[in-house]
Amino acid sequence: MRTDGHDLRHHGDAEVRDDGSALVDLAVNVRADTPPHWLREHIAASLTGLAAYPDGRAARAAVAARHGLPVERVLLTAGVAEAFVLLARAPKVRRPVVVHPQFTEPEAALxxxxxxxxxxxxxxxxxxxxxxxxxxxxxDLVVIGNPTNPTSVLHPAETIARLARTGRTLVVDEAFMDAVPGEREALAGRTDVPGLVVLRSLTKTWGLAGLRIGYVLGDPETVAALERAQPLWPVSTPALAAAEACVSPRALAEAAHAAHRVATDRAHLVAGLEEFASDGVRVAGPAEGPFVLVRLPRAVAVRRHLRDLGFAVRRGDTFPGLDEEWLRLAVRDRSTVNSFLQALDRAMALAHR
Incomplete structure (x- = not known):
């Protein structure tokens, strides 16, 4: 789907889909080395129950408890992408507005x-x-990400809450909020903001993009309307098992630790990128997500040379509001970052020949 030259259906996995085995992946915002062993074992154990239809009651209750909400305010979905489709189809919407640059799937679904x-x-x-x-x-429908993909901007919760109006559905995509230490500026769990709908993903931090699991938090009437728009048994038994496990105290502690580690690794990446300031490299910031957005001259050629050097990065020109000079980089460990920065130095030299 292209609008105004932007391919709304281009996602980071396209950068590594064909020859990804040969590339270091900085294009996809899924935490590296996931899912952890304990989570894989938990999901595998659920396979003995595949003969029965999925029963989401326990997982729904676990998510509700994690956010201090009644279960009527929770809807489990096959990833946040399904939630965008439901929101586009279920409510009566007259004038939807999407705040860009951000994840393009909400606009595509609408x-x-x-x-x-x-x-x-x-x-x-x-x-x-x-x-x-x-x-x-x-x-009457406003969609915004927080922290926003691809800018990595973390908007103040109260600034976003100022968008709320009677008769308006305010959709806040918090798919990357659990990668923010302390989840500061989160709106998940708030019941005092009229029309608020918060979306959460469990695929990014836990490496479950292939399993498809996320959830919606909203008022009971909105949740019920979205649930009526779902097909029967939309979330599989393994995905339900994953949802329950990923909101357990053990998982929340691990995610909190990972968020601090990502913040440290991101600071190292940003510091390295700032060494290229004299070459025209600019980092959007302050970055607060598990990725950074950078602007640099001849980014198309640099991205091509980075591929030749073994690194995949996310092109930015498919996001409304950005052009081909922008690239998004997923945060990785210090060793990977160091190797990438060396490759970037080489790629920029080749691009400027």
């Missing part, structure tokens, strides 16, 4: 459902920061 979508495009010169006044007052 357009697939026949909606005309308005965009609020945040500017690099403003640090990709949200100005609530930029969102049209009559928008």
């Amino acid at each position: 357009r697939d459902a026949g909606h005309s979508v308005d965009r609020v495009v945040l500017r690099a010169g403003d640090g990709f920061r949200l100005d609530p006044a930029a969102v049209p007052e009559d928008a």
